[in-house]
Structures are given as C-alpha cells and as structure tokens.
Amino acid sequence: MKVSELIKLTEGRIAAGNPEEQINIERAFSSDLMSDVLTLDDHHIVLITGLANVQLIRTVEMADVPVVLLCRNKPATPEMVNLANEIGIVLVETHFSIFRASGVLYQNGLKPLY
C-alpha cells in the first residue's frame, strides 16, 4: 500500500514527509509501547499509534519504521515534525481511533506482523 492510499483510507493529513513517497507498506503494527516497537524485526511497516512525542520519532528511526499514523487527532509537535523531516519519516495524522484505523487498513490489505 502506498502512503497516498493510506492517507485516503484514513482521511488523514500529512504532517511530515512526502505524501507521494513510493514506499510499499506491507504490514502494520498498532502500539503505544515504544519498547515493543524496538523489538520488531520487520521493515516496510506502518506504526499506528496514539503516542505523540519526540521519542516516538526516535524509536521509529532506530526500528527502521518508515511511516507513522498518529490517531485520534493527536497533533505532531513542531519538534516531532522537524525530526521526522530530518530523518525522512512520513508522519500522517488522522481523526480515526487506533481501532478504526487498524480495521480499515486491515480490510484494505495490510497484513499484521504477528
């Protein structure tokens, strides 16, 4: 799934990065627990989360997660946006809940990690 499709399906808006980024997202992981994100072995995933702080961006940088979906209108702070742009991470905001975003993306072909 391309970033542009993910944005469309979740009625999202781009907060950092390029919406036309040609990453092919295959799988998704929903979590607010960054410790858990640091144990993932897979790449090319989208992290669906409700946690909006700078450490979220640092965590996905280390875990090689290219796309993050921030749920429930949690706004990305300017520090998060700057860091995401610097590292090259696509950050998308949506008004959907984590449950709804996960359901919609699953229904449209994204696979779970476990």
Added chain:
Amino acid sequence: MAEILEFHIKGGDFNLAGKASSKIKKKLIQLGVETSTIKRIVVATYEAELNVVAHAREGKLTAIFEPDSIRIIIADSGPGIEDIDLAMEAGFSTATKKVREMGFGAGMGLPNIRKNTDELEIESKVGVGTRLEMIIYY
C-alpha cells in the same frame, strides 16, 4: 586504526535521548554496514541510551568502530542495578510513571539489548553506576 566517537548523555533529558544512537546510525550507513546489522546495533545502543536517561544522573557513551565490528561502552553515574539477573528478565522494571507514559519502562530494554548483541557484559555497583560493554559483528 579504529575510529572512536564519544557522547555525553544527560540523565532525565528525554528530548535529547537517541541523539548518540542517531549519529552512530549515520556513521554505520556511511561505512556501508548491512541494514539489518545497523538496526541491531542502533536498537541496542538506543535502549542503553534510554536506560541512562531514565535512571542515571549522567553517562558517557563510547563507540569504537573496528574493521569487522563495533564495540559500544556505556558507563553511567547513577543508582546501579541491585540484581543484574533479575533486571535481565523480561518484564522486570524500576521505571517511573513518567518514563512509562513516554512508551518505555516495560522491562524489555536489557533483554532486547542481549537479543541484538553478540557479546554483552554488564557491571554495576549500587549507588555508583552501571557499565555496559557490547560488541556486534558486521
């Protein structure tokens, strides 16, 4: 000769946590190390960096880039670890509420460092500090 990078880590400052790991990642990319190996290195380093920020007053991180491996030493002044075997168990944590609210402190850090490193040594003295030395081969 091995190249060495050194970083100072300030305890309690979560906004800066990860800066050292990020610089090490950039260096490893420059060196052309394989992506999955870079991930193992930076995840282990970041977990260790977070431990210093979450628990200690301050720490020093030294990364030594050898031709076939990286050696990372993280030494802090802080409370130390009372029982290292217990701290290595998944789920054991002494993290504060603040640390947990940030998405960490689930007792997964040290087990994750062990998982991602080829060699790991931990020395700790209660009331003095903790020293981690880890090696990951490319």
